[in-house]
Amino acid sequence: MADNQITHPIKVQGLNHFFGTGEARKQAIWDLNLTIKRGSLTILMGPSGSGKTTVLTLMGCLRNVQEGRVGLLGHELHGASEAQLVQLRRRLGFIFQAHNLHESLTATQNVLMALQVHGRGNAAKQQVAARHILGLLGLADRADYLPQNLSGGQKQRVAIARALVSNPEVIFADEPTAALDKESGRVVVEMLKKLGQARGTTTVMVTHDNRIMDLADRIITLEEGRVVQDTAP
Amino acid sequence: MNAVLTWLFGRLPIGWLQLSHSRTRLFAAVAGVAFANLLVFMQLGIMGALNSSTVAPYSLLNADIILSSQEGNTLTDSGNIARAYMFQALGVPGVAAGTPLYIGNLPLSVADGSSISLLSFGLDVTQTGFVAASIAPEMGRLAIENAVLLDKDTRGMPADALASLATGGRFTFEANGKTLNAVGSMAVGGGFLADGMMVTSDQSFLRFFPSRNSGAPDQILLRVADGIAPDVVVERLRAVLPPENVKVQTVAKARAADLAFMATERPTGIIFGFGVFMGILVGLVIVYQVLSTDVADHLREYATFKAMGYDQPFFLGIVFEEALILAVLGFVPGLIVSIGLYTALNAVTGLPVAMVASRAVLVFVGTLVACSASGAIATRRLAAADPADLF
Numbered sequence: 001m002a003d004n005q006i007t008h009p010i011k012v013q014g015l016n017h018f019f020g021t022g023e024a025r026k027q028a029i030w031d032l033n034l035t036i037k038r039g040s041l042t043i044l045m046g047p048s049g050s051g052k053t054t055v056l057t058l059m060g061c062l063r064n065v066q067e068g069r070v071g072l073l074g075h076e077l078h079g080a081s082e083a084q085l086v087q088l089r090r091r092l093g094f095i096f097q098a099h100n101l102h103e104s105l106t107a108t109q110n111v112l113m114a115l116q117v118h119g120r121g122n123a124a125k126q127q128v129a130a131r132h133i134l135g136l137l138g139l140a141d142r143a144d145y146l147p148q149n150l151s152g153g154q155k156q157r158v159a160i161a162r163a164l165v166s167n168p169e170v171i172f173a174d175e176p177t178a179a180l181d182k183e184s185g186r187v188v189v190e191m192l193k194k195l196g197q198a199r200g201t202t203t204v205m206v207t208h209d210n211r212i213m214d215l216a217d218r219i220i221t222l223e224e225g226r227v228v229q230d231t232a233p
Numbered sequence: 234m235n236a237v238l239t240w241l242f243g244r245l246p247i248g249w250l251q252l253s254h255s256r257t258r259l260f261a262a263v264a265g266v267a268f269a270n271l272l273v274f275m276q277l278g279i280m281g282a283l284n285s286s287t288v289a290p291y292s293l294l295n296a297d298i299i300l301s302s303q304e305g306n307t308l309t310d311s312g313n314i315a316r317a318y319m320f321q322a323l324g325v326p327g328v329a330a331g332t333p334l335y336i337g338n339l340p341l342s343v344a345d346g347s348s349i350s351l352l353s354f355g356l357d358v359t360q361t362g363f364v365a366a367s368i369a370p371e372m373g374r375l376a377i378e379n380a381v382l383l384d385k386d387t388r389g390m391p392a393d394a395l396a397s398l399a400t401g402g403r404f405t406f407e408a409n410g411k412t413l414n415a416v417g418s419m420a421v422g423g424g425f426l427a428d429g430m431m432v433t434s435d436q437s438f439l440r441f442f443p444s445r446n447s448g449a450p451d452q453i454l455l456r457v458a459d460g461i462a463p464d465v466v467v468e469r470l471r472a473v474l475p476p477e478n479v480k481v482q483t484v485a486k487a488r489a490a491d492l493a494f495m496a497t498e499r500p501t502g503i504i505f506g507f508g509v510f511m512g513i514l515v516g517l518v519i520v521y522q523v524l525s526t527d528v529a530d531h532l533r534e535y536a537t538f539k540a541m542g543y544d545q546p547f548f549l550g551i552v553f554e555e556a557l558i559l560a561v562l563g564f565v566p567g568l569i570v571s572i573g574l575y576t577a578l579n580a581v582t583g584l585p586v587a588m589v590a591s592r593a594v595l596v597f598v599g600t601l602v603a604c605s606a607s608g609a610i611a612t613r614r615l616a617a618a619d620p621a622d623l624f
């Protein structure tokens with residue numbers, strides 16, 4: 001696919017975003033411009049309410065673009081049809097601020113959902129892949145547990161496994177390490193970085209976690225919906 | 234279960250997993266659907282009882298065409314028609330035989346002092362071809378003065394005496410100053426029309442109802458010659474008989490017209506029809522509540538699936554899966570309890586309330602459609618919203 005030659009999977013130009021209508025209408029993102037290189041690990045920082053989640057969901061096809069241009073994997077998101085969005089979402093991995101696991105599915109079944117979205121496929125192979133990735137995240141003995149029987153950190157790791165299992169081209173992560181201890185938080189981010197180097201997976205991650213800043217290729221700081229700092233450590 | 238469903242759907246059986254995850258919620262949802270089923274079954278059962286008691290008297294007759302007064306409403310609620318029209322009809326080609334049918338409501342007091350009424354048919358006892366096979370052999374016995382056949386389910390009559398009729402027992406009772414002689418029984422299964430039915434000879438009938446005369450029966454029954462369609466003969470009769478006085482109908486049409494009349498022009502029919510309407514409406518509301526609550530409870534999880542690239546048909550698949558499961562699980566107890574209540578209602582009131590297969594199928598299909606539509610409507614919110622707004 002020609003998309004493999006894309007050097008910059010994310011290109012944002014003049015992005016504005018508003019919440020609410022009428023009197024309550026409030027601008028959350030102001031004239032944002034951003035280009036992100038393939039295979040890089042970018043960290044988004046900033047105080048609470050600065051617009052990090054909003055930017056992430058706009059780039060990740062989870063929110064309609066109102067003003068400006070967002071190019072994702074060579075496709076313009078502003079005005080894209082629902083069918084196009086569905087196709088693009090299947091090429092992404094999302095790790096949410098809240099773990100958002102399905103309560104009635106086991107850890108393995110939750111991960112399988114990310115594989116089955118691509119079609120029926122080989123059920124046995126999918127099982128192997130799901131259990132393998134859970135194993136990599138240290139959950140081999142929890143693979144058949146329901147979320148209610150897992151700790152917060154374990155649930156978060158299942159959500160990470162679900163985002164990674166289908167080899168997405170871009171991973172969006174919203175505070176993925178918040179529920180993890182220092183050790184496993186770092187393990188997860190190192191995994192994401194290795195994926196970038198080995199497969200060209202691009203990662204954009206929101207985090208407050210100072211312990212992992214050294215792994216980033218680029219750190220962007222937002223304040224009140226604007227980029228105030230953009231550095232490459 | 235899971236393996237079967239996974240193979241069936243080509244994906245994890247999320248609807249089933251979701252429903253079975255919380256036993257109490259599943260129980261509440263199934264109870265809701267079952268109650269909606271029960272409600273509709275009860276209303277349809279009562280409506281059905283009205284319909285079957287309307288047409289029950291037809292089950293005693295065996296005729297092709299019926300001549301009635303234009304003033305009449307139904308078989309048993311009729312004006313009088315001149316017997317002369319029967320002789321005129323017998324002259325029409327294709328009419329093989331005819332007989333007058335006299336109908337009246339005979340009031341009588343029963344042992345406990347209350348009064349009941351017997352819907353009475355008076356017929357020529359020699360015309361056994363005009364009555365149902367079940368009573369044709371008994372007609373000969375009605376030639377004796379004041380002999381009658383009694384409905385075995387007549388309310389207010391001593392039950393053991395009624396039961397003994399079938400095994401050769403006899404008993405007498407008083408009505409209208411006459412002594413009636415019950416010589417046999419029959420099964421009609423009436424209900425709303427009267428407390429019971431009796432069949433007697435035209436001669437006895439005229440004695441029980443002194444104000445009636447033999448020249449003015451209530452209905453005239455006709456049979457057509459072999460090999461000719463009743464509809465053809467109806468047309469010929471209409472050409473001959475004065476339309477302003479005589480209504481000519483096949484028996485099948487008359488039955489259908491009676492049902493329509495009772496359902497749309499009599500207060501009981503309209504009230505029961507309204508009951509069916511309300512039952513269905515309330516049933517729909519319950520089913521919609523059950524399904525839309527379920528969808529709302531899982532909106533966050535669905536939004537996550539949407540973020541992963543699942544599309545609307547996938548979510549419809551889940552709610553249809555749930556709709557099917559809830560429709561089946563709710564239908565079974567709904568049906569069983571309804572049959573129980575039908576039996577109880579029948580025992581207490583004597584009304585012909587009974588489950589029929591077509592009604593059960595209708596209610597099941599209706600439940601399935603209502604569940605599916607409710608689920609589909611509830612998922613529209615998911616289709617309209619950005620996933621990010623649902624987390």
Ligand SMILES: Nc1ncnc2c1ncn2[C@@H]1O[C@H](COP(=O)(O)OP(=O)(O)OP(=O)(O)O)[C@@H](O)[C@H]1O
Nearest residue numbers: 019020028046047048049050051052053054055622
């Ligand atoms: N659905 C919404 N409706 C209205 N306002 C919203 C909505 N989502 C976010 N906002 C507002 O937009 C601004 C940016 O919010 P956003 O969630 O992007 O911040 P954030 O940087 O992710 O904060 P945090 O670190 O607390 O997660 C905030 O002022 C917030 O109140």
Ligand SMILES: [Mg+2]
Nearest residue numbers: 052053054097
């Ligand atoms: Mg946020």
